[in-house]
Amino acid sequence: SHSSVQEAPNQAKPITVKNNLKFSRYDPLERDFRHFYPDLIHLLSREIGGSTPGLSNQFTKVLTHNLSEAVIGKRYGLMVPRSFKELGGESSLSELATVLGWAVELTRASANITAEVSQDRTMSRNGQPTWHRKSMLGPAAVNHAQMINYSVFILLQKYLQHHESYSYCLQEVIEAFSHQTRGFCLDLSFNPEQQQPLLHSYDIARYKSIVYSTRTFPTLVFPVSLALHLSGLHQEAVHDQAKRILTDIGFFSQVQQDYDNCFRDPKEGDIAKGRVTWLIVLARQRASQAQLQELIDCYGRQEEECVQRVKQIYYELKINKNIPMYIEEKIGDIERAIQQMAKVDKQGLSQSLFFKILGEVSSDSYTFLQTSSWD
Numbered sequence: 001s002h003s004s005v006q007e008a009p010n011q012a013k014p015i016t017v018k019n020n021l022k023f024s025r026y027d028p029l030e031r032d033f034r035h036f037y038p039d040l041i042h043l044l045s046r047e048i049g050g051s052t053p054g055l056s057n058q059f060t061k062v063l064t065h066n067l068s069e070a071v072i073g074k075r076y077g078l079m080v081p082r083s084f085k086e087l088g089g090e091s092s093l094s095e096l097a098t099v100l101g102w103a104v105e106l107t108r109a110s111a112n113i114t115a116e117v118s119q120d121r122t123m124s125r126n127g128q129p130t131w132h133r134k135s136m137l138g139p140a141a142v143n144h145a146q147m148i149n150y151s152v153f154i155l156l157q158k159y160l161q162h163h164e165s166y167s168y169c170l171q172e173v174i175e176a177f178s179h180q181t182r183g184f185c186l187d188l189s190f191n192p193e194q195q196q197p198l199l200h201s202y203d204i205a206r207y208k209s210i211v212y213s214t215r216t217f218p219t220l221v222f223p224v225s226l227a228l229h230l231s232g233l234h235q236e237a238v239h240d241q242a243k244r245i246l247t248d249i250g251f252f253s254q255v256q257q258d259y260d261n262c263f264r265d266p267k268e269g270d271i272a273k274g275r276v277t278w279l280i281v282l283a284r285q286r287a288s289q290a291q292l293q294e295l296i297d298c299y300g301r302q303e304e305e306c307v308q309r310v311k312q313i314y315y316e317l318k319i320n321k322n323i324p325m326y327i328e329e330k331i332g333d334i335e336r337a338i339q340q341m342a343k344v345d346k347q348g349l350s351q352s353l354f355f356k357i358l359g360e361v362s363s364d365s366y367t368f369l370q371t372s373s374w375d
Contacts, residue, residue: 067109076108
């Protein structure tokens with residue numbers, strides 16, 4: 001009987017973050033970021049529209065829909081000006097930090113459109129009608145994703161062309177686009193030919209790559225790297241150190257998301273959709289022959305009894321108990337790594353920046369789901 005499957009108790013999230021540091025909300029920095037929005041829309045619509053009647057109006061609609069918080073969710077672009085300030089960046093450059101923050105939002109908007117069109121979704125992650133349906137363009141809306149990508153280069157050229165960080169920031173933008181495409185290439189729901197027998201495609205290497213390309217890079221590494229470059233910190237050692245810690249933060253937060261999707265908010269449907277999650281990666285490693293055979297038969301199938309059987313195996317393997325302990329351990333490791341962070345030259349990396357990012361990410365309001373995790 002499946003009645004023995006119980007939902008895990010709603011355990012408090014393991015928050016041990018030092019002084020529970022957080023970024024302040026609705027401060028002048030955030031106000032400046034939001035105030036720049038109308039200028040951004042005006043500039044990009046004019047540049048892309050040129051003298052063609054109607055084109056700039058059309059692009060205004062593309063941007064206002066796809067950049068709205070109702071569609072895109074939390075403003076990760078704000079991480080650029082926040083990080084820049086924490087790094088002691090010059091206040092005369094704060095407008096450039098805002099511009100780079102909007103570059104982050106634009107890359108996220110284009111990734112969103114691409115995912116929505118590829119999966120022909122009717123509703124976005126946040127319950128809004130998807131752009132290709134709302135605009136009635138269908139697959140042709142992919143062109144709007146390309147226009148948004150192009151507008152990132154327009155924005156950087158207009159504001160940063162003469163700043164010494166320009167070429168470094170361009171490099172980061174190119175890397176952001178490469179992770180966008182990599183995320184789609186690793187996603188098994190888009191690439192069924194990569195499915196291997198015995199669930200072999202559900203391995204740690206693929207899982208870590210998906211998390212890095214769809215979550216860690218676009219929401220953490222990309223904005224922090226831009227802030228470091230704007231602060232004049234281009235040394236590889238500095239970026240490697242930041243990347244190491246941010247990779248761990250992004251990883252544990254996705255593990256937490258996977259756990260919540262299964263044990264707290266099962267309507268997310270990771271099991272039925274056959275997603276690459278930390279739970280299935282662990283279960284595949286730990287299962288007996290008989291359990292593995294059942295996982296092969298049931299994982300990725302819509303029938304309720306299949307979903308319940310996979311969940312039952314998770315309970316049998318004690319994954320529901322092990323993951324919260326693992327997350328707590330991981331947060332402890334990250335805190336120690338931040339405390340041991342060397343000051344690289346007189347400015348260097350700020351411990352408080354990383355404690356604040358950790359505080360932000362381990363709070364409930366941080367939700368960025370990998371591309372395939374939509375209804």
